[in-house]
Amino acid sequence: MRQRDFENRYRDSWAQLDAWLKGTGKNVDAATLDLPAAYRNLCQQLAVAKERQYTSRLIDHLNQLVMAAHHRVYRQQTLRRRGWLHYLLAGFPQAVRANGRTVALASALFLLPALVMGIGTYNNDALVYAVMSPEDVLSLESMYDPGNRVLGRERGSDTDLAMFGFYIKNNIGIAFRTFAGGILFGLGSIFFLVFNGVYLGAVFGHITRVGFVSTLYPFVIGHGAFELTAIVLAGAAGLLLGRSLVDPGQHRRSVALRLASIEAMKILYGTFLMLVIAAFLEAFWSSSAATPISIKLGVGGLLWLLVFAYFSLAGRGEVTGEN
Numbered sequence: 001m002r003q004r005d006f007e008n009r010y011r012d013s014w015a016q017l018d019a020w021l022k023g024t025g026k027n028v029d030a031a032t033l034d035l036p037a038a039y040r041n042l043c044q045q046l047a048v049a050k051e052r053q054y055t056s057r058l059i060d061h062l063n064q065l066v067m068a069a070h071h072r073v074y075r076q077q078t079l080r081r082r083g084w085l086h087y088l089l090a091g092f093p094q095a096v097r098a099n100g101r102t103v104a105l106a107s108a109l110f111l112l113p114a115l116v117m118g119i120g121t122y123n124n125d126a127l128v129y130a131v132m133s134p135e136d137v138l139s140l141e142s143m144y145d146p147g148n149r150v151l152g153r154e155r156g157s158d159t160d161l162a163m164f165g166f167y168i169k170n171n172i173g174i175a176f177r178t179f180a181g182g183i184l185f186g187l188g189s190i191f192f193l194v195f196n197g198v199y200l201g202a203v204f205g206h207i208t209r210v211g212f213v214s215t216l217y218p219f220v221i222g223h224g225a226f227e228l229t230a231i232v233l234a235g236a237a238g239l240l241l242g243r244s245l246v247d248p249g250q251h252r253r254s255v256a257l258r259l260a261s262i263e264a265m266k267i268l269y270g271t272f273l274m275l276v277i278a279a280f281l282e283a284f285w286s287s288s289a290a291t292p293i294s295i296k297l298g299v300g301g302l303l304w305l306l307v308f309a310y311f312s313l314a315g316r317g318e319v320t321g322e323n
Contacts, residue, residue: 003054010045014065017042021068039069050250063255067262090315092270097311099236099263102243106193106236110228113197114204121205128206131199140203144212144219150287151219160283167279171227175234175275179241179268186242193235200228218293219286221300225307227278230271237264237271 001009017038046062096103121127128137144151174196181188207216244260245253285291285299 001052003052003058006049006052006054007058013038014042014062017069018065021065021072035069035072039066042066042069056250056252059250060252060255063251063259067258070262087269088273091266093311093314095263095266095270096233096236099240099267102239103233103236106189106232106239109190109193110197110232110235113194114201117198117201118205118208119201121202122209125206125209128202131202137206140207141210141212144207144215146212146215148215148289151215151289160287163287164279164283167282168276171230171275171279172272175231175271178231179234179238179264179271182238182241182264183245184242185245186239189235189238189242192238193232196231214293215289218296218300221297222286222303223278223281225278225300225303226274226281229307230274230278233267233271233274237267240264240267 042062043066046059046066049059049062117127117131132140142148174192178189178192178196181190181192204216207213240260240263241257244256248256251259281303286296
């Protein structure tokens with residue numbers, strides 16, 4: 001079918017749906033319009049237009065219409081039966097699995113520099129000063145001194161509740177920078193993932209070298225399951241933005257960026273919630289020096305297993321766009 005015939009065949013239905021979505025349709029009864037069916041047909045028509053390599057003008061127009069219909073369908077489903085509970089139980093892990101390759105890349109950009117820097121700092125203590133000043137190193141050692149009443153913070157620090165607020169602000173700030181850096185064609189997200197990995201490796205390598213392993217690892221293992229995973233996911237969401245700008249495919253970059261941002265936000269919403277959980281654990285659980293090390297390690301290991309199980313298994317019973 002030629003493009004002209006294709007447009008003539010479906011132009012009226014596109015105009016009718018567009019008018020209804022904008023609230024300007026006078027001949028379209030909301031009660032009689034089957035929006036999910038219209039949305040499915042529109043997606044199929046967009047796929048046909050792409051396959052037949054019709055003009056970018058037509059493809060962009062159909063993309064805009066699909067996005068508007070998607071938002072309306074999603075909103076209707078949310079009002080009826082979904083909402084945040086469905087997102088947490090299924091939507092969030094489904095979005096992570098659907099972008100598994102990008103998540104794997106973000107994990108490598110974070111973990112490999114951490115591993116290299118950790119081993120390097122453990123074997124050469126001078127290496128830690130490449131990322132920290134001498135004052136910061138002394139402060140770091142003080143935070144994990146086994147003689148502290150609380151761990152992971154300097155002596156005389158604020159109350160647990162105040163530190164909870166501080167951790168939320170700090171963690172979300174790191175995650176947001178890691179995500180937002182993706183707008184620089186992905187380079188910002190890559191930088192923050194690598195930098196945070198290098199910094200983390202320096203901390204682990206140095207504290208292990210000075211012998212404070214009995215405080216550092218029990219402190220980190222609990223909240224780290226949520227915090228470190230969330231940073232990687234924020235980086236993955238940023239890489240989705242960057243990829244849309246580097247390789248927009250058949251779309252204009254502005255359209256590709258909007259489409260990628262929809263997918264990225266499916267990951268980012270859950271990431272922020274994970275950071276709140278991490279901040280709570282860090283302030284009220286990880287910092288306690290009274291809790292036995294064996295219990296902290298056991299609970300921390302269980303939390304890591306739960307996080308992996310959640311992203312591996314949650315929401316698999318529903319039909320999605322996972323691949």
